[in-house]
Amino acid sequence: MLFGRTDRKPIVIPPKQVKEWKYSVCNYCSTGCSIELGLDDKGAVITSRGHAGADVNRGKLCIKGLQEHELFTSAGRGTEPMIRNRYQEEFQNVSWDAALDYTAANIKRIQQKYGRDSFAIVSTGQLLTEEFYTLGKLTRGCIGTNNYDGNTTLCMASAVSGYKRSFGLDGPPGCYDDFEHTHCMMAFGSNLPEQHPVIYWRLKEAREKRKFPLIVIDPRVTMFAQFADIHLPITPGTDVVLLNAMLYVIFRENLQDKGYIAAHTNNYEELYQNVQDYDPVKAQHICGIDEDTIRQVARLYAKAPAAMCIWTMGINQSTHGSDGVCNINNLNLCTGNIGKPGGTSLSITGQCNAMGTREWSSCSGLPGYRTLENEQHRQEIADFWGIDPEFFPKSRGLAQTDIFPAIESGAIKGMWLVATNPMTSMANTGRIRKMMEKLDFLVVQDCYVDVETNQFSHAYFPAAVWAEKEGCHTNTERRVNLTRNAVKPLGNSKPDFWIFNEMAKRFPNGQKIRFPQKPEEVFEEMKVLSKGADRTLDISGMTYDKIEAARGIQWPFREGTEGLKGEPRLYGDGKFPTGNGRANLIVVKFKDNNEKPDQEFPFWLNSGRLVEHFHTRTRTGKIANGNKFSPTPFMEMNPDAAKKLGFVHQQYVRVVSKRGDAVVMVQLTQRVPPNMVFIPFHYHDCVNRLTLGLLDPYSRQPAFKQCCVKIEHVDQTEAAQLNLERRKY
Numbered sequence: 001m002l003f004g005r006t007d008r009k010p011i012v013i014p015p016k017q018v019k020e021w022k023y024s025v026c027n028y029c030s031t032g033c034s035i036e037l038g039l040d041d042k043g044a045v046i047t048s049r050g051h052a053g054a055d056v057n058r059g060k061l062c063i064k065g066l067q068e069h070e071l072f073t074s075a076g077r078g079t080e081p082m083i084r085n086r087y088q089e090e091f092q093n094v095s096w097d098a099a100l101d102y103t104a105a106n107i108k109r110i111q112q113k114y115g116r117d118s119f120a121i122v123s124t125g126q127l128l129t130e131e132f133y134t135l136g137k138l139t140r141g142c143i144g145t146n147n148y149d150g151n152t153t154l155c156m157a158s159a160v161s162g163y164k165r166s167f168g169l170d171g172p173p174g175c176y177d178d179f180e181h182t183h184c185m186m187a188f189g190s191n192l193p194e195q196h197p198v199i200y201w202r203l204k205e206a207r208e209k210r211k212f213p214l215i216v217i218d219p220r221v222t223m224f225a226q227f228a229d230i231h232l233p234i235t236p237g238t239d240v241v242l243l244n245a246m247l248y249v250i251f252r253e254n255l256q257d258k259g260y261i262a263a264h265t266n267n268y269e270e271l272y273q274n275v276q277d278y279d280p281v282k283a284q285h286i287c288g289i290d291e292d293t294i295r296q297v298a299r300l301y302a303k304a305p306a307a308m309c310i311w312t313m314g315i316n317q318s319t320h321g322s323d324g325v326c327n328i329n330n331l332n333l334c335t336g337n338i339g340k341p342g343g344t345s346l347s348i349t350g351q352c353n354a355m356g357t358r359e360w361s362s363c364s365g366l367p368g369y370r371t372l373e374n375e376q377h378r379q380e381i382a383d384f385w386g387i388d389p390e391f392f393p394k395s396r397g398l399a400q401t402d403i404f405p406a407i408e409s410g411a412i413k414g415m416w417l418v419a420t421n422p423m424t425s426m427a428n429t430g431r432i433r434k435m436m437e438k439l440d441f442l443v444v445q446d447c448y449v450d451v452e453t454n455q456f457s458h459a460y461f462p463a464a465v466w467a468e469k470e471g472c473h474t475n476t477e478r479r480v481n482l483t484r485n486a487v488k489p490l491g492n493s494k495p496d497f498w499i500f501n502e503m504a505k506r507f508p509n510g511q512k513i514r515f516p517q518k519p520e521e522v523f524e525e526m527k528v529l530s531k532g533a534d535r536t537l538d539i540s541g542m543t544y545d546k547i548e549a550a551r552g553i554q555w556p557f558r559e560g561t562e563g564l565k566g567e568p569r570l571y572g573d574g575k576f577p578t579g580n581g582r583a584n585l586i587v588v589k590f591k592d593n594n595e596k597p598d599q600e601f602p603f604w605l606n607s608g609r610l611v612e613h614f615h616t617r618t619r620t621g622k623i624a625n626g627n628k629f630s631p632t633p634f635m636e637m638n639p640d641a642a643k644k645l646g647f648v649h650q651q652y653v654r655v656v657s658k659r660g661d662a663v664v665m666v667q668l669t670q671r672v673p674p675n676m677v678f679i680p681f682h683y684h685d686c687v688n689r690l691t692l693g694l695l696d697p698y699s700r701q702p703a704f705k706q707c708c709v710k711i712e713h714v715d716q717t718e719a720a721q722l723n724l725e726r727r728k729y
Ligand SMILES: Nc1nc2c(c(=O)[nH]1)N[C@H]1C(S)=C(S)[C@@H](COP(=O)(O)OP(=O)(O)OC[C@H]3O[C@@H](n4cnc5c(=O)[nH]c(N)nc54)[C@H](O)[C@@H]3O)O[C@H]1N2
Pocket: 028, 029, 030, 155, 188, 189, 190, 191, 192, 194, 195, 196, 217, 218, 219, 220, 222, 234, 235, 236, 237, 238, 239, 312, 313, 314, 315, 318, 349, 350, 351, 606, 607, 608, 609, 610, 611, 612, 613, 614, 615, 705
């Protein structure tokens, strides 16, 4: 009874009398699938389908996209603004004006008493780009706090930082079409078939046409690893060592692209010297991949006419995240594999619009990849918005992972959380809870009133979701795509865009800066700011209608461009925005700084995702069958390790780290090695009670995937009871 479905319902295929189809883009992962929403004659969304004419997904959707139309009326949606004086009191439903006034007054009170930066704003990768730009205007231009960041620090920050260090600018240089041209692919720390199923389908199709080697680097035998030609079960956190050892072999055997290196890179000598310390004979003992395999893979990669790397969280979420990205770029620069068809570094982005926030939200700088450190950029934006440039800080403030500790130390007193759920998604949630409790004032803006962070809030703003709104997303391959407004926001919930506009009216600069009433007008503003021959992120040739007609357009797409096709790749001309036009080869050294298994805590704790769930399950936990595939928090464990400790399949256990404990059900599988366990991070009060989250020094991204634990027996009846209690969906 405890495992599996509790309320069985017969499968009923609903009659689907669609009157109209509305164009949209999936709001989960960054693959960027085009979805058509089917509306009945009363205007209700009753079904969805993948858009057959979209280049990205060509009619396909994964399980999450197929069920996404059920979101609009799913359980737990927030429909009324609410406020309270203390976080343990009862909430009161109030009007939007009252909730906004109350929040604005608290922001001002805190800023006046403790300084502007004492109020923090933490956002997300899941709003529409026009909303990000508007939030940036509000935060940078009106509220004026420098402690403004997004959950992309938990996600893509290392990729951003690595791109900037290597190429001078953020932005993935490759695209999905590269699969059609490559002769060798290395995939680092990505479980593509589960986490980006439609990108995987594109890759699979390309490999069926033209067999090329796929090398998957992952400590687990993931689904992706099972489909690979070569699987490298790397020791956690040591990808940089493998890459340095590959470069050692490539230089030793003269396989590098000398012409490309000479014409288009800086710092080759230093890189060459550094990798001399990473002879595979030595490196194999650190990264766990034997010396012959390292040589074989290095030769395969360097000799391929075009070779590419993709990567996701196995690289980014590491104390060497930014360095790992730079080292992937080093490999590609040294083999002449940047900006050519099939030869590239392509970060697979996480959230649907993590790219949009990087481009336009002003989280780490100013709109359109401008920086706070650059005086000219500050002036340009101040002039465009009509405010004094002195209102802007002259360098970036804290990242999300530094904002939370600043609550602990007393520097930050108030916070606005927009579309993120740190009580479940940040490392060491026991500590995060204390920080949340310490806040003088917290406002939570989320589509779901039952989101865990709301337990600690003083004000709650019910947000509209997905196609209740209108605007753009940018996907992994820089493709800007459009969601048309299909339905009205549920109840009294409002688009995030509207909420930001209304909040702006409550600050003096909100009178000076223009806040357009329609997302499309905001897009026009962004186009103006994106224009310029020296700007890579140029969207000035796009319009909503063109985007919809093309089913998404890749940037750069400059004003006057004929047709509907943007640039598929960046840096094809070998010119990089670094100052002297050359890419930087970055010296990467391995520091052995992770918490590692020892006698007391003998297992590596790894964490990640499942295909049927998205993040903290505020959405997928409540719709269709998603929750029925994995109803119980579980842990993958190797059968040999379990046998030694006397655990059997489907037994509950307590997992303990130096931070806390979590009760999970054991799933015995050879997917993980005997010294590792893996727990999906979707469940509240689960894996992030255990994680350490050491930070990458450049990107401030947490190493969610490396720490150590021990495993203990628990009373089965008690554990089952606990599990029932926390199953709210
Ligand atoms: N179904 C579903 N899809 C999603 C999401 C979701 O929640 N659900 N979330 C989206 C988001 S925001 C993101 S960021 C992406 C994440 O997409 P992925 O990064 O593909 O997913 P994860 O499962 O987090 O991690 C990938 C792999 O990294 C491996 N790994 C751990 N440590 C190391 C290491 O040291 N080196 C290497 N090479 N690998 C390591 C893990 O074993 C794991 O299999 O997925 C996106 N897509």
